[in-house]
Amino acid sequence: MTFGDDFPGEMEEFPFDDTTADEVFGTSHGADPAPEEFWDIAELVQAARRTGSAGELVGEDVIVARIVAAMGEHAARPQGGAHERIVALNRFRTAKVTAAATAVLLLGGTAAAAASGSLPTPVNHRHAALAVVQTVAAPRHHAMHAPGASGVVASVNGVATPGTCGASTLAGTFTLTHDADVFTVNVDATTTTFSEMGVTAPTFANVCVGSKVRAEGAVVGTTVTATMVKIKPLHVRTGAMGTVASVNGVSAPGSCGGAGLPGTFTITDHDGKTFTVNVDPTTTFADQGVASPTFLNVCVGEFVAAKGTFVDPIVTATQVFIAPKHDEKKHDEKKHGDQGRHMGAFGTVASVNGVSDAGTCGITTGAIGSFAITGHDGTTFTVDVTGTTMFEVPGVTDPTFANVCVGEKVGAKGALTDTTVAATDVFVLGSDGGHHGHHGHGDDGDHHGGSGQPAPQFSSGHRGGNRHGGNGGKGNDN
């Protein structure tokens, strides 16, 4: 898509049709092979559809048994068994999810409809909400107050030495601490059931000082007579994943590792936390489509996963996985060659003609100058404007460079050389343009800040917003 074509006729702009999409995304049943240019995507689709790993099937026996039980109860007591059924079902549901469901139910019946998948249309939501509230709300609320205690095991049978565990065949006692509270938990080899993810038949021997556990059972004061003890598996973190922020101390976009090792790079995860990854000659690298990847393939801006020994925040990597690149610039160069490139940058104006004071704007006449914008990832772009540069500003009849001011959100379209844009068009989105800065192609109206996040809305109604990363709006969906 180009800047202005996300309206009627846009479907004609796609270089492929529904059949291609079906070949790539469709099910394996009866789908034609994907065209070669989509092989990598199809490969990822197939990888995403891999059959389950052991980790994805943990607890299968338990949950299947519960589902069978729930089915039986449902069949036996379609009207009156809801309470008992839900109480049984809630054994699976952690308090967090239960709290979420209860909060939703308390806040409104609309969301409660989500508890049932049988009534997918809006028309039926009302009925779903009524049914669900009647059958689910109370038990879920009760489940939040299921008797028991959770926390870290402070002592086992009176011994607080780290690593001390219970005995598998004997009754015993351990203490739990949770904030300032201390609970004593009594267990019995015959009446207490133990559960630990990944352990076939856990016992009291799996309860050790330092373990995180939840004990369920009758509570008298601060003593729990446990019928169920759930032991939280101890996870040892082995790595980190995120976007490469710097390589060997260099954070310039595109900077890559060197041939010599050892080396280091930093990655920033989805929470913004930075990790340092050390690589050495023993580190193996994997990069899709590269026969023998090395540290040279680790570049700033790429998405990688590093695995090895983790001592927060440092990963001494034994393996580095490099995900497929989101390299629009190089792709665009390849796609368009040396002509007709529609590239540019988006971001907030940091300075105009070298002046970064708030409110500083460009000049009206002889509009040759430049301004700097900072993209969402912190990259600074220089935008050169000339007398032929076209400006577009919502609500302004004849906008000029004077409408470009420090602090405003803008999109600049034109040839991009490194971080300099020779602007043919500049779109001023205002100081609250509602989009995230973005560099690269100027041909999409649907970029955003990342998947899984609420789409920011561009509220000015100006087409430029949708065309330049405003994401949100009708431009995306229609």
Add this chain to the structure above:
Amino acid sequence: MDSYTPRNRSVFARVGSITLGMTADALELALEGATRGDEAALASLYRALNPPLLRYLRHHAGPVAEDVAADVWLALAPQLAGFGGSFAHLRALMFTIARRRVVDHYRFQARRPSGVPFDESFDCAEAEETETLVLDELTAQGAVEALVHCLPADQAEIVLLRVLGELEIDEIASIVGKRAGAVRVAQHRALRRLQRTFQKSVTR
């Protein structure tokens, strides 16, 4: 048109997955048995459906994905008894429930006051653990994230439902509450963006 041949060069290609190899017919048989309460048949369904469900939920719900997945199964259970549709219908129903759970999850996240400690912290998986889990599950979950990490939320959702739910456009439109045409356009945009993203590796 060249045929698609899986190549053993993906960063996501790792051993360790359980190969179940259930055919469509076997799944239909499993569904038939499951609707009668046959535990073995239900286990087969679980093995077939839980992994994609979990991958979808991990993308959205992260640390609580397993809990939400269990919640989805438990919501599905009452409807499984006497279920009259096909395996594809069941899968669509499951992802319909899952999608709604995800909406609930986001609503709850939005409404939950920040900074208030969760009093059942034991039951909350830690982000680090999930991250480690993702690393360990790079075969599939890594592929999922690689597919959608550069997509806008609406496109990512459609791709997730297409890839993991194996749903058709009309089904997705029903689930996400949009017109089929809008879903189709979003899918095309996603595909084009993906094509651009992965072009480089194709041409290496």
